[in-house]
Amino acid sequence: MTTVSVRCNHCGAPLDVAENTRFVTCTFCNSQLEVKRTENSVFTEEVARIARNTDRMAESLEVIKLQNEIEQLDREWDSVRGGYESKRRGKGPPSRAGAAVGLLFAVFFAIVCFSMAGMASNTGAPGIFQMVPIGMGFFALIAAVMGTVNSTKYQTNRSAYQNRRDELVSRLDAMKRDDA
Secondary structure (H helix, E strand, C coil): CCEEEEECCCCCCEEEEECCCCEEECCCCCCEEEEEECCCCEEEEEHHHHHHHHHHHHHHHHHHHHHHHHHHHHHHHHHHHHHHHHHCCCCCCCCHHHHHHHHHHHHHHHHHHHHHHHHHHHCCCCCHHHHHHHHHHHHHHHHHHHHHHHHHHHHHHHHHHHHHHHHHHHHHHHHHHHHC
C-alpha cells in the first residue's frame, strides 16, 4: 500500500495517508481533515472549516431566497394595484371612505330618480318618462355596490400583501442580525 505525505492545514504537522484515503484525523492537533487531490497535488482541508463555509453559503442562499420572494410579492402587488388603478382611470386605488360617500350619493340619487318616476306616473306621462329614471336609479345603486365591493376587495388584498411582506422582511432582518 502506497502512502502520500501531506501536511495538516491546521497545525502544519506532516501526515502520511494511504493513497485512497479521503478523511484523516491529525495525530498532533486532532483536527478532522479531508484529503483533497488535484492533478498535481494532494493537500488537506479542515472538515470544520468546510462545514462553516457550507453553513454560511446556506444562510446566504436563504437570504437571497427571501429577497427574491419579497421582490416577487412586490411585483404581484404592483400588478394587482395597477388593475384597480386602470379600472378607475389612473385615479388611484379606491378608499373605504370614497366608497361610502359614493354609496350615500347613489342612494340619494336613486331616491330622486324613483321620485321622478312616481311623479311622472301620477301626471300620466308616457311610460318612457317613468322607465328612464327607474333605470338610472338602479344603475346608480348597482355601480355604488360594485364600488363598495371593489374597495373592500382592494383593502383585503392590500392587507394580506402588507402582512406577508412584513413577515418576510422580519425574517430577513432576523437573519441579517444573526449574521452580524
